[in-house]
Amino acid sequence: MRIGPLLAILGAGLRRNLAVTSAVVITAAVCLGMLGAGLLLRAEVHTVDGYLVDQLEVVIDLTDDITAAQRAALTDDLKSDPAVLAVRYEDKRQVYERFKRDFRSSPDVVAGVGPADLPAALRLRLVDPRAGDAIVVGYTGRDGVEAVRDQRALLRPLYRVLDGFSVAAFTLAAVQAAASGALIYTMIRVSAHARRRETAIMRLVGATNMTIRAPFVLECALSGLAGGMIAAAALVALKAFLVDGRFAHQTTFPLFGWEAVWVSGGAVMALGALAAAAMGSLALHRHLRA
């Protein structure tokens, strides 16, 4: 079928089903918006992790009674460990200076602690900063080791919160997707009924199944795409006005960049068009005789 007549049939169908089509676009936009928000939260987790991971270390607190030989043996073992990139020793004074720096905004806390209260430590940079668990397990309990702390573990609550938000967004998107699917199914049913004479004639004059179905599927795909475009526009607005406008100066964490917005926006538009077309094709099998 030529593109001109196809677009004419498509246009007539969209005009005829304007109300249902609008409902599909709106629910698809909400669904895809939630999905996009979930994707951006995932991007934020990735961004934060990528930013902090190079600054995080595994810290081995040493006991006060560790001998020089024990410390040398421990250091040698760590340096020969393939998972360890670098080992740096900090004595009690250096640990105290770091403590004062980290808690400079809490002078009361600093005032109650002296250099003798803090353990000397070995600070490790790992080849894979995300593989701290193996070091913790491997060196805990060694002679002269008081505790092994993976600083990355401190971020887990933050990751859990961000993950929770993204899971919630994905769940809402799934609920909305079910609503969108039901609406698309209804749209096809209404549309197939309204155009039953047209499709019957198309069959009689020898139009192929693909030609008969194409306007319906395109109608669904366009609705999904329109919903995706609205969702993508909402993501852009979210980034421009909320993330860059308000949050940028209120957090010490880096925030996701425009690249994440373009990727998420493109994904929701493509998914909107494809999923709606697929749902439409499914409904056509039920409501349009081939």
Place this chain on the structure above:
Amino acid sequence: MIRLDAVTMTYPAGSRPALRDLTLRIDEGEFVYLVGQSGSGKSTLLRLLLREERATSGLVTLDGVDLAAIPDRKVPLLRRAVGCVFQDFRLLPDRTVAGNVAFALDVVGRPRHVVRAVVPEVLGLVGLAGKEDRYPDELSGGEQQRVAIARAFVSRPRVLLADEPTGNLDPATSEGIMRLLDAVNRTGTTVVMATHNAGLVDARRRRVIELVDGACVRDEHGGAYEADGGDDGDGPSGGDGGDAGDDGDGGDAGDDGSNGTNARGRAGVAGVGGLGGAAPAGAVGGVG
């Protein structure tokens, strides 16, 4: 051209066959009336020829091709070689006369220049020149049926199936439609027409196939509507070859130079037998 061998057709929900052990042969270029009471199997026979249904048993062939064996994806190619006209016209109300006829070409992918050239010619052929921009509800019943015939004929099918095409029309208008179908037939198109109109059948004395309870009880060349002979055209519909009545008098397509099987480069076996190409596409160019 069309052959049915021992065809029996029983609908899934039916208790008795709609067609039973039907055997007949229709040659190229014939004009055949299918007569019989409602429920006698006329429409079922037409549906089998359109491959809307498959026979329960027996063989239905068109140009030697077993229609039941055609894969579903190739059925559209068959339907491009078989035109259809119905009692209720089945026009699209939101399209003009020209739009309705062009629709049949558009949906099978004919190029725009072909559509633009062929549609006015076919509308002239059926006597609707000058009414291209009218909508169906602005036309009389006869004119609407002419549009339907134009739509069925525009792709130059090898067979035209007409299911009671005059069923909704008054006698004079029916006569005009018959003259148009005659003209279509004179171009070489095989016409199979199911009808209850005794006057029209009796007036022309063509081949008559009568079905009773799905079985062929009469196959008579030059026959009348009733088995015991007709009344030579003065039946209830007044089939006296009079004028076309309110739907205009322009239906003599065969008289305007478009007749002649060779003139339109018959699709031949390729149209149906091969089912491998759009044979009517080439045929369209030969209109007029």
